[in-house]
Amino acid sequence: MTSGINKAKLTETDIITKFVLPAIQKVGWDDMTQIRQEVKLRDGKVIVRGQMAARQKVKSADIVLYHKPSMPLAVIEAKANKHDMGKGMQQALDYAHLLDVPFVFATNGDGFIFHDKTNPTQLETEIRLEDFPTPQQLWHKYCVWKGFKSEYLPTITQDYHDDGTGKSPRYYQLQAINKTVEAIAAGQDRILLVMATGTGKTYTAFQIIWRLWKARAKKRILFLADRNILVDQTRINDFQPFDTAMTKITGRTVDPAFEIHLALYQALTGPEEEQKAYKQVDPNFFDLIVIDECHRGSASEDSAWREILEYFSSASQIGLTATPKETEEVSNIEYFGDPLYTYSLKQGIEDGFLAPYKVVRVDIDVDVQGWRPTKGQTDKKGNLVEDRIYNQKDMDRTLVIDERTQLVAQTITNYLERTDPMAKTIVFCNDIDHAERMRSALVNLNSEQVKKNDKYVMKITGDDDLGKDQLDNFINPKKPYPVIATTSELMTTGVDAKTCKLVVLDQGIQSMTKFKQIIGRGTRIEERYGKLWFTILDFKKATELFADERFDGEPEQVKTTQPEDFETEEGLDNIIDGTDNIDSADPFAEANIDPNTIQEPEAPYDTNNVNGTSNQSGMNADMNGDWNDEEKVRKFYVKGVAVKTLAERIQYYDTDGKLVTESFKDYTRKTMAKQFSSLDDFIKKWQSADRKQVILDEMAEQGIIWQALEEEVGQGLDPFDMICHVVYDMPPLTRKERAQNVKKRNYFTKYSETAQQVLNNLLDKYADAGVQEIESMQVLKVQPFNEIGSLSEIIKKGFGGKPQYNQAINELEAEIYQMTPPKSA
Structure with a gap:
C-alpha cells in the first residue's frame, strides 16, 4: 500500500520500488523475463594521462522492458518526486537510441511522460500510472512500426x-x-x-x-x-x-x-x-x-x-x-x-569497450632527410649500391642500414625497461627478413630477459613454424612468454591479443584498411591484467593516417620524439608521462622536404601466413632476402652509417581531429574553464563538498588525473593548489605549508585532549599523503591512531559519536583550505 506516503521524501529507488514497478507489473509485464533494472549499456570511457588511466563513470538505464530477451521495447527513467515528471526524458532518449527502441517513459512516481516514436503526430503525452501500456499493446505497435509480417x-x-x-x-x-x-x-x-x-x-x-x-x-x-x-x-x-x-x-x-x-x-x-x-x-x-x-x-x-x-x-x-x-x-x-x-573505433573508445591509445612518434634522420651512398660504395655482400637518395620508403624495403635497425631495437628496449619489460609487444616489420633482423637485435639488447626465458623475443611469421607455434601463448593472457613478437603480416588481423600494450610500427603503411587492422591489435581491454590502454611507437610516420578523415578514433596523445630521449631517465620520463612541451621546428622544413611528396608503399604481402595453398593475385612476393619478385627491386645491406634523430614535440588530437601541441597543464586549463567560470566558483565547489574525493573523481572523469598533473607541476602540492596554480595562476601552497598554517591558528583547543591528538595526527597524514588519507575512517585503524584506541573508541570517546567525528573532519578541511596566501620570500 502506498497511500499516506509522503512522496517528496522518497528516494529515486523508493519511487521505482513503490510506484513504478507495481504499475507496470499490474498490467502484465513479467518480472522474470520482461523487466530488467539497472541496465548498464556502456562501460565508461578510459581516460589516459601519462602512465595513469581512469574510467569515466556511466549511468545505467533504470528499467528496460523486453518482448523477449533478444528484443528490447522500452526504456523507463525514474527520478525522485521532487523533480518534474519529465526530468529523466533526455537521459532515457539516449538509452533508447542505443537500444534502438521507440518507446520511452519518464516518471517521478505521479505518472509517466510517454515518448512514442511510432506516433509522429504526437510524440509525447502524459499518462497515469494505471494507464501504462500492456506488453501486447507495445509489441503490436512495435511490429507495425517495424513493418514485420506475421511470417517473419x-x-x-x-x-x-x-x-x-x-x-x-x-x-x-x-x-x-x-x-x-x-x-x-x-x-x-x-x-x-x-x-x-x-x-x-x-x-x-x-x-x-x-x-x-x-x-x-x-x-x-x-x-x-x-x-x-x-x-x-x-x-x-x-x-x-x-x-x-x-x-x-x-x-x-x-x-x-x-x-x-x-x-x-x-x-x-x-x-x-x-x-x-x-x-x-x-x-x-x-x-x-x-x-x-x-x-x-x-x-x-x-x-x-x-x-x-x-x-x-x-x-x-x-x-x-x-x-x-x-x-x-x-x-x-x-x-x-x-x-x-x-x-566504429571511435564509438568503441567513447563507450569504454575499446582501449584508447597514446602515440610516440620517432623521426630518424636517414628516413626524413635521406641517405646517399658514396661513389662506388658496395654493400655487405659486395654489391654496388645504386647511386640515388634513399629515404623512408626505402628503409628495410630496398635498403637495410644495420645502425638504423639497432637504433629502433634500442628505443623499443629502453621504453619497455622504463615502463614494463613484460608488456606484450608486437613489432610490425616490413617483411620477414626485417622481422628476423629485428628479432636478433632485440635478443642481443635484452640478454638478461632472454636468459630467463629464450622465448622472450620471438619472430612470429608465416614461414616459421616454431614462431607460429608460439602465437597461442603470445595471445594467452595467462602465458608470460613470448613477450615481444616481431612480425610482418601474420599478426595484422585475427590475432586476439587482449593484453598487447605496445604496438611498434616500423613498416611502411599506405593502406588505411591495413593501418586500422594493425591498430586493432591493441584496442582490446583486459582489466583483469591491467590492460586499459596501449601505446603506439611509430618509426615510419604511419600515424599520420590518424589525420585522414577516413580514420575515426582520435589518439589520447601523439608525440614526436627522438630515440636518444629513451636513453636518459629524464628524457624517457617525459616520453612516458607526456610532460614535455617542446614544439621544435618541423623536420621536413629543416630538410627542405615537402612531406606531401613522401609516399610510403604498402609492405609486400606475406603469402605464407594463410596456411593454405592459394596465392591471391598481386600478393605473391619472395620475402626471403635480396629480391622482391613482385617489383624486381634489389635490397642492399649496408653498415657503418651514422644514424641520428630529428625533432621533439608532444601532440594531442583536439575535438576537431587536428594536431595541437598541448601539455597536461594546457588540457587542465581548458577543461576546468568549461566547468567553472571563475576561481571563486571552483573554491566554493571545493569547500562545500563533504568529501574532496568526489571532486577528484569528477576531475578524473574529465581526464584530469591529478597524480599525472603532479608529475608535471611538482610533488607535494594538494590537488586544490595544483588547480588554483595551473588554471588560475595563484601562488601554490604545499600540503606541509597548509598544515603548518592550521597549526599556527591553534583552533584545536576547543576539542578534548584525545580529539586534539587525533586531529593533529590527521593533519600530519594530510601533509604527507593528501586529503584522501583523512577522508577515510580506516586511517584510524593504523599507526599512530591505533595507539590511542580502537576505531570505535576514538570516535565515541574522543568525539562523542560518528556525526560529531564527521563534523570535526569537515571543520579540519575548512581550516586546511582557508585561502591564506603563503609568506613572500
Whole structure:
C-alpha cells in the first residue's frame, strides 16, 4: 500500500520500488523475463594521462522492458518526486537510441511522460500510472512500426544463445544481430556489417547464425575466412555451442552430414579444377554464408575467391569487416550494399569497450632527410649500391642500414625497461627478413630477459613454424612468454591479443584498411591484467593516417620524439608521462622536404601466413632476402652509417581531429574553464563538498588525473593548489605549508585532549599523503591512531559519536583550505 506516503521524501529507488514497478507489473509485464533494472549499456570511457588511466563513470538505464530477451521495447527513467515528471526524458532518449527502441517513459512516481516514436503526430503525452501500456499493446505497435509480417515473427523472435553465465550481447551487438536477422527474414540476401576490431564481430556472427539456425530459417551455413587462426579461434571459442553440428572443412572434402561448416577459402578452391572442392555440393547446398574479414578482397571481382560466393549466389551472404574497402579497384560495398550497421573505433573508445591509445612518434634522420651512398660504395655482400637518395620508403624495403635497425631495437628496449619489460609487444616489420633482423637485435639488447626465458623475443611469421607455434601463448593472457613478437603480416588481423600494450610500427603503411587492422591489435581491454590502454611507437610516420578523415578514433596523445630521449631517465620520463612541451621546428622544413611528396608503399604481402595453398593475385612476393619478385627491386645491406634523430614535440588530437601541441597543464586549463567560470566558483565547489574525493573523481572523469598533473607541476602540492596554480595562476601552497598554517591558528583547543591528538595526527597524514588519507575512517585503524584506541573508541570517546567525528573532519578541511596566501620570500 502506498497511500499516506509522503512522496517528496522518497528516494529515486523508493519511487521505482513503490510506484513504478507495481504499475507496470499490474498490467502484465513479467518480472522474470520482461523487466530488467539497472541496465548498464556502456562501460565508461578510459581516460589516459601519462602512465595513469581512469574510467569515466556511466549511468545505467533504470528499467528496460523486453518482448523477449533478444528484443528490447522500452526504456523507463525514474527520478525522485521532487523533480518534474519529465526530468529523466533526455537521459532515457539516449538509452533508447542505443537500444534502438521507440518507446520511452519518464516518471517521478505521479505518472509517466510517454515518448512514442511510432506516433509522429504526437510524440509525447502524459499518462497515469494505471494507464501504462500492456506488453501486447507495445509489441503490436512495435511490429507495425517495424513493418514485420506475421511470417517473419518465428525468425525475428528467436532468442539468442544463453550460455548460462549471464553474458548477453552488448547494445551495439544486439542492434547488429537484430537488424541482420530482421533483414534476412524480410528477404535481403546481401548484408555488410562494419564493426571495429575488438568489438566482437565473431560473437555477433555466432548469435546471428544461432538464431537463424534455431528458427530453421537457415539450415546449412558456411563461415568463410582466409587464415587458419581465424577459423580455429572461431571454432574453439565463439562457435563452440554448435558442438557436433559443426565441422571444419579439411582435405578438400565437404561433408553434407554437418550443418555448420567452417572453412578457409584455400580449402575450398585453387587455381586447378580439382582444387575447387566447393563444386562437390549443389549450388543450393548452403543457404547462409558468413564472410569474415571481407575487406581483404573476397568480394572483389578479380579475386580468386569471389567464385565461391558466386557459385552459392542463392545463399544469403553476410560480410563482416572492421574496415570496408573502397578504392577504384575494389569495393565490398558494391557487392554487399551499404553497411546495414556500423560500430566504429571511435564509438568503441567513447563507450569504454575499446582501449584508447597514446602515440610516440620517432623521426630518424636517414628516413626524413635521406641517405646517399658514396661513389662506388658496395654493400655487405659486395654489391654496388645504386647511386640515388634513399629515404623512408626505402628503409628495410630496398635498403637495410644495420645502425638504423639497432637504433629502433634500442628505443623499443629502453621504453619497455622504463615502463614494463613484460608488456606484450608486437613489432610490425616490413617483411620477414626485417622481422628476423629485428628479432636478433632485440635478443642481443635484452640478454638478461632472454636468459630467463629464450622465448622472450620471438619472430612470429608465416614461414616459421616454431614462431607460429608460439602465437597461442603470445595471445594467452595467462602465458608470460613470448613477450615481444616481431612480425610482418601474420599478426595484422585475427590475432586476439587482449593484453598487447605496445604496438611498434616500423613498416611502411599506405593502406588505411591495413593501418586500422594493425591498430586493432591493441584496442582490446583486459582489466583483469591491467590492460586499459596501449601505446603506439611509430618509426615510419604511419600515424599520420590518424589525420585522414577516413580514420575515426582520435589518439589520447601523439608525440614526436627522438630515440636518444629513451636513453636518459629524464628524457624517457617525459616520453612516458607526456610532460614535455617542446614544439621544435618541423623536420621536413629543416630538410627542405615537402612531406606531401613522401609516399610510403604498402609492405609486400606475406603469402605464407594463410596456411593454405592459394596465392591471391598481386600478393605473391619472395620475402626471403635480396629480391622482391613482385617489383624486381634489389635490397642492399649496408653498415657503418651514422644514424641520428630529428625533432621533439608532444601532440594531442583536439575535438576537431587536428594536431595541437598541448601539455597536461594546457588540457587542465581548458577543461576546468568549461566547468567553472571563475576561481571563486571552483573554491566554493571545493569547500562545500563533504568529501574532496568526489571532486577528484569528477576531475578524473574529465581526464584530469591529478597524480599525472603532479608529475608535471611538482610533488607535494594538494590537488586544490595544483588547480588554483595551473588554471588560475595563484601562488601554490604545499600540503606541509597548509598544515603548518592550521597549526599556527591553534583552533584545536576547543576539542578534548584525545580529539586534539587525533586531529593533529590527521593533519600530519594530510601533509604527507593528501586529503584522501583523512577522508577515510580506516586511517584510524593504523599507526599512530591505533595507539590511542580502537576505531570505535576514538570516535565515541574522543568525539562523542560518528556525526560529531564527521563534523570535526569537515571543520579540519575548512581550516586546511582557508585561502591564506603563503609568506613572500
